[in-house]
Amino acid sequence: MFIASGDVVPSFKGFTLIMPAVSVGNVGQLAVDLLISTLNMARVGHFHTDCLIPMAGNNPYATCAEEAGQLSTSAEVYCHSDSKLAVLQIRTPIIQTKVRSFRKLMVSWIKSSGFLRSVLLSSSQAYHRDDQQLHGTPLRYLLTPSLQKEEAPRVEELGWREMERISAFPGVSDSEQRLYIPGGGVTKALYTDCCTEGISMAVVLIFCSEGDNIPDAFALVNHLNDWLHLLEKPAQGSVQWRVPPSWRLLFGSGIPPLLF
Numbered sequence: 001m002f003i004a005s006g007d008v009v010p011s012f013k014g015f016t017l018i019m020p021a022v023s024v025g026n027v028g029q030l031a032v033d034l035l036i037s038t039l040n041m042a043r044v045g046h047f048h049t050d051c052l053i054p055m056a057g058n059n060p061y062a063t064c065a066e067e068a069g070q071l072s073t074s075a076e077v078y079c080h081s082d083s084k085l086a087v088l089q090i091r092t093p094i095i096q097t098k099v100r101s102f103r104k105l106m107v108s109w110i111k112s113s114g115f116l117r118s119v120l121l122s123s124s125q126a127y128h129r130d131d132q133q134l135h136g137t138p139l140r141y142l143l144t145p146s147l148q149k150e151e152a153p154r155v156e157e158l159g160w161r162e163m164e165r166i167s168a169f170p171g172v173s174d175s176e177q178r179l180y181i182p183g184g185g186v187t188k189a190l191y192t193d194c195c196t197e198g199i200s201m202a203v204v205l206i207f208c209s210e211g212d213n214i215p216d217a218f219a220l221v222n223h224l225n226d227w228l229h230l231l232e233k234p235a236q237g238s239v240q241w242r243v244p245p246s247w248r249l250l251f252g253s254g255i256p257p258l259l260f
Contacts, residue, residue: 002077002109004045010079012086013114016228019088019106021122021190024183025208028121030217031224032089037061037244038231041078041087049075051102053092060246083230086115099186107193115200117147119228120190121220122205125183129207130166137161139223142179142203144195151202158226163205181205214250 004010018035020028035041055074062068074092079085094102110118126138140163143151165177181188187203194201204224208216222238225231231239 001048001105002045003048005043010044011114012079014116015079015084015086015113017086017088017110017113017115017118018224019118019120020090021120021185021187022090022093023123023185023187023205024125025123025210025213025216027123027206027208027213027216027220029090030213031121031221032087033060033244033247034217034221034241035087035230036078036089038242039080039083039085041080041085043076044079044086045077046073047075047077047088047105049102049105051094051098051105052090053095055092061244063245084116085230086113094186099189103186103190103193106190107197107199110194110199110201111197117151117200117202118194119224120187120201120203121224122181122184122187122203123208123213123216123220124181124187124205126207126209128180128182130164132164133207138207139219140164140205140207142191142205144191144199144201146194146198147200147202150200155227160223160227163203212251214247 018032020026020032022029052074057072059067059070059072062070072091075088075090078087078089080087139161141155141160142163143155163179163181166180168176168178179188179191184205187205191201191203193199204220204227206216206220206223218241221241225233225239233239
């Protein structure tokens with residue numbers, strides 16, 4: 001259930017929603033961090049749900065001591081009204097037995113909020129790629145039928161590559177093709193739900209491996225920005241994304257000097 005931070009429930013009618021899938025390397029979540037931090041987005045609510053592992057912590061986007069004391073939870077919604085942009089950040093995994101319930105919650109909220117379109121940022125295991133996926137860019141996209149007519153010409157103009165369907169029985173028969181996103185978490189199922197429900201959703205994902213996935217996050221958010229123009233790109237160079245303070249502890253707090 002979505003709970004607004006203030007007394008007034010914000011209206012998202014006509015907004016674009018961006019959310020991450022909890023997937024390999026947490027690339028979608030890192031990309032969302034860059035969006036929230038760079039656009040200085042205001043938190044407007046959170047989800048109270050038993051579908052996610054509970055979490056509480058300090059404000060990951062704090063720029064001063066006063067802000068650092070603000071409580072953050074496992075799923076929060078941020079808003080940038082001028083850009084008509086809403087972002088859902090998910091910080092913990094979905095409980096395995098609650099995946100279907102979580103998908104229903106997301107579909108219900110997206111439909112009731114009146115979003116113009118939704119974007120799911122995700123990732124997939126690089127070592128599972130087949131031969132056709134090994135060539136060129138590691139970035140891929142998917143569009144639901146509701147968004148296909150409107151946005152397909154635009155992404156084709158950008159030179160984006162659609163996520164390939166692969167043989168259900170490789171080496172035996174190529175007649176049956178399937179969508180395969182290993183390591184993508186809820187990506188495939190939520191995309192399928194949105195196709196069935198007539199929701200305008202795009203999936204933007206990157207092939208990657210576990211490790212230092214910061215470069216993957218920058219690649220993903222830059223790719224997204226080429227489409228949505230969330231930030232103006234300088235005539236020369238690339239967009240300067242603001243890294244949130246919480247990234248200082250991305251790999252822990254370092255080795256205590258007293259050990260030596």
